[in-house]
Amino acid sequence: MDLLNNLALGFSTASSLANLFFCLIGVLLGTLIGVLPGIGPTATIAMLLPITFQLEPVSSLIMLAGIYYGAQYGGSTTAILINLPGESSSAVTAIDGYQMARKGKAGAALAIAALGSFFAGTVSTFLVAIFAPPLTEIALQFGAAEYFSLMVVGLVSSIALAHGSMVKALAMVVLGLLLGLVGTDIYTGTPRFTLGIREYSDGLNFVAVAVGVFGIAEILRNLENEKSRTVLMAKVSGLMPTKEDFKAMIAPVLRGTVIGSVLGILPGGGAILAAFASYTIEKKVSKNPQEFGQGAVAGVAGPESANNAGAQTSFIPLLTLGIPANPVMALMIGAMIIQGIVPGPNVATEQPALFWGIIASMWIGNLMLVVLNLPLIGLWVKLLTIPYYVLFPIIMAFCSIGVYSVNSNVYDLYSVAFFGLIGYVLSKLRCEPAPLLLGFVLGPLLEENLRRAMILSRGDPSTFVTRPISATLLFIAVVVLVIVFLPSVKAKREAVFQEED
């Protein structure tokens, strides 16, 4: 059995003492930062990214994955306890989770979230292990035209899942692509858009852009209404869910896992969609739909499982194609490139230990979350009481050190400040930062493949529609665009995002 051999290789890599240690540190740090109100997984990873650069590639990616799970779990914790979801994917959890907490069932809600996530994580880890290799085979047949079309699909779906105005999301993608092109042109060696600054000839530092647009902009947003922010603290007691709770959570967890696994593969942020879809379905199939919004167990268990399953399966496009499915995966790609790994189908064959090690570490990371976080909940709750004005100087110091440590280039620190400003201004103008980051990562890849495809076809653009895989992908992109611009869907989409606010 190939699968078992591969998994064995993965587990032996991931369970080396050093890697277990880094996974543990990652999960702890991720939860630690993720639990801070108003800081979502993307910002958490952007801030902690530089810490991992000193490690071996495998350990570094394992630690990053740990940070991701930790941050997501931390986000659910804040959603349940103080009704402040860190990122939109845990916004759904806040609806019923917070109500459960208000009824004195905060402990049970947290345990349900953790157990549901763990189950979903286990199932979807196996799914990744099963489906990644065959997809890699397909991906190896991809030429420049197919890669270009695939990236277009990814960018288009990131627009579809962004909040608010579609045109703004489109503009953000284009702006991200343009920013990604800053630096030296690969074919001719001409410096582009560097404003004559030699330090930018390698391109803008990815970490600096991510920390600026997500981290710094988020701090500024939190500083806006310092006085009006009140933390309503719910008491945590009685961690163990009751027998009825267990009974009530089984079916939603199973359904959530399926929904999450399927939607997570979609490029553009499937995890968010998965949580919403699961909540809607649970409400539809429930015998007591009136319970939803009043603290229904299913309303926590379903979306949390879907969310986690989606987070896991979003690694599939990353590991097989090197295409990020969401901003977090974009950060992972950035980390891989900095480690000297070219993401794509070749990773599985050239570096099997790395590939399977990451997959195995997903499961280990999930296990650690359950084992660690349930007993440590008291500590996380205490963290929620730390005033914000103490936190952000600490975050600023970490960001500065982190960004500087990547290349020891002081110009990267100047770009952090610049992108912090840009990110804040754009968020004030109600533009989502996620499509920008995705565009930034894909910009150089998109251009390279476009130019290569055009050279191969001798300047004939029909190559994108005459090659079957490429044509199918472009067709999907068009369908997605048409669907989101349809008036009826547009209205529904707005309603969904309204509910979330």
Next chain:
Amino acid sequence: MNSLKFDTTNLICGLLFMAIGIFFAYQSFELDLGTAFRMGPGYFPFILACALMLFGIIILVQSARVQGEPIGHIAWRGMLFILPAPILFGLTVRGLGFVPSLFMTALFACFASGRMKPLTAIVLSVALTIFCVLVFSYGLGLPFRRFGPWLGL
């Protein structure tokens, strides 16, 4: 007919995207555009810049039609103290060295909040500096000079 009313958020947003688009279009025009067969360094960015300008115009047009929410509070004080903090670190980390530079950066960032008291700020910055030096400089072994040449040490 009413006089033209603009939604400020979208007005600024549209103008901003258009300005950025014009900047990139102008810059790529100075590069070699090439042909669709052999694209020069300016070809793809030029197309993108034009698209960005187009989106800017659409947002601008929308701003005249739909009235959105106002922009709301702006964190002026935050921007004044948070944004220069990494720049300060960048300007001094080589000259002054890691320890004093980090202390100044943290202390400076502290003043972004109106609630921070001076004494708390100093205590926090000292503790933070000690922690970071232990973790990053001694623990992770990052190659930073702890005290730089400007101090004459």
